[in-house]
Amino acid sequence: MKGFNRYLAGLILFAGFVCCGHDEPAINNDFTVQAFNPVNVNKTNNIQTYVHYMPWFENKQSSANGQWGIHWTMSTRNPDNVDENGRHEIASHFYPLIEPYASGDPNLIEYHLLLMKYAGIDGLLIDWYGSTDFNDYGQNRRNCEILIDLLGKTGLKFAVVYEDRTIKAACTIDPSFDRISGAQYDMQYLEQNYFKNSAYINIKGKPLLLVFGPEEFHTPAEWEEILSVLSVEPCFVVLNGKSTETAPFSCGEYIWVDNTDLDTKYAKKDLFDM
Template sequence: MKKYTTFLLVGFMSITVALSCSKDDKPGDTAPTENLDPVAVSKTNDTKIYMHYMPWFETKESSADQQWGYHWKMGNKNPDIIDANGRREIASHYYPLIGPYHSGDAAVIENHLLMMKYAGIDGVLIDWYGTYNLNDYRINKENAEQLIAMLDKVGLEYAIVYEDRFLTNIVDAGLAPTIVSAAKTDFSYLQNNYFNDANYIKINDKPLLLCFGPITLTQPSDWTNALSGFNPKPTFLTLWYESADAGDNASGEYSWVYQDNSHISNFYANRMPTLGVAIGSAYPGFNDYYQQGGGGDAIGWTIDHNNGATLDATLSMAQNANVDYLQLITWNDFGEGTMIEPTVEFGYTYVEKIKAFAGVQNANVGFSEISKLYNLRKQYKGNSVVQNKLNKAFGYFVSMQPDKAVQILNEIE
């Protein structure tokens, strides 16, 4: 922890002075010499914009077995191989601008959340595998909680997208007697650890909970039982056209990405009017790597990125449908090629388009300056003096004083 003097009298003035900072200062820590609390981005578009987020990436340095995680290598790629351009061999058609990363890395999370904030995104919908220590589920949860810990500092909301497809694996491993009891254990954790957070997303005054399916729990009685421990019951949404599996437990549905844009237009025109709550979707494209990466069969269809035209079209469709809530698909599913995160191939094109869609008014700074903060974090890793200056820059970014943040970055550079 930082140690601070209380007050020093200089003449008739009382000032706060930071005496020292420990070596464990992390991104997001700032000296309390001025108010650097997060300030909301000003937007002209009142649509609530949420980003679907995968917390599942591991590097050799972050993993217990010193192996690259599945989502960078799938079945046959080796990120230790580096090409002439300095890029690692990863299981994707696209390459992250900051390179392959560990999802629990504080500097990575800082970079991602600042990019989202300055693009006008209101919150993050976290793909969540539950609480059990099987495969990489527990690691994903731990990475997600590193993300959650910084969301409040940046001033963004969050909610959980529950993956019920893996419940059978929990039972088969002998970790729970039934799939319903396994889900109840996960939901008890949500209730006790996330739902009471001030920045957890609420719709109709109830915590938002999405399910990517249902896939395993496909009977309304299963969901009645699984959700019985919640108080209050969440605003529970299933994937589009799947709410009948949850029966009256479902408050509505959210759309996704499938084959071509006509599926979204049909959802808006024919399905959305029948739902109590609906979340629309927009995406830049779809191009999976499963077959090339030895990760299974190819999905069998693609949606071309069209140099940004696909994202333009799906954002426009959401605007024309007057959706209240919009999910961007996705920040970083590199394996399916839906990533909005800046990449070598597309640069900052997608975050710039979302910023324009949101009508951001008070974020007069380029996304490259946020990248500069990340690069300096890595360049001066272990240098507590520089890291403290970067912490101050972070504080200026989140409090919507980007000019002051950039000034600090330029002084270090």
């Protein structure tokens, strides 16, 4: 009886192998991915919605030194510390569902862009740290340009928020660095590499250029000299309350989140025609 059971088990096992072999699907070596052009998301309000985007996050795999980037640590947190829920200790009020990421990861960028697209967002205002390679500015710029290259997949637009404070940092690191010339080169870089992009945001035919501040150049004469290297006049928009430092070369202000009351923030809204 034991021999019969072994024989029967062997037949069943053999039959199982045979059946599995017949059930395997044929491999189609001709399969190709078909790409489609992006389509518009239906919106109930036609006002263009743009988001301020920071391309400055680095993890150990993406950073040049194999360490967590400063924007995950802010010199006060250690992401190598993981709590009982598996969460890294990061310098953020909110924890990313996809874990701390690298801003230059194409898969991450596509994910972010799709989320924005489905949310009805029309474009990104990318925080831009200039054309130099001081500190982490070069990596930020490279991340920015990977992002720009992928915008076409979703049909989103973009413009730049210039961080003129990077000029001060450059002068601190290299005392021979010329403030005005450095900012002028940044403007030329923007015009040559971004303004002509079909996805770049234009306001009344002018490329939109924002500055987070200004934080370094505080007189209209300085901005006149800096912007003079551009062949096309930009729609230059500054931080709320800062247009006295840039007018008549700026054309508007934008609001940033702080403790200033809204009445004060909107007090000058009728002074600008955009």
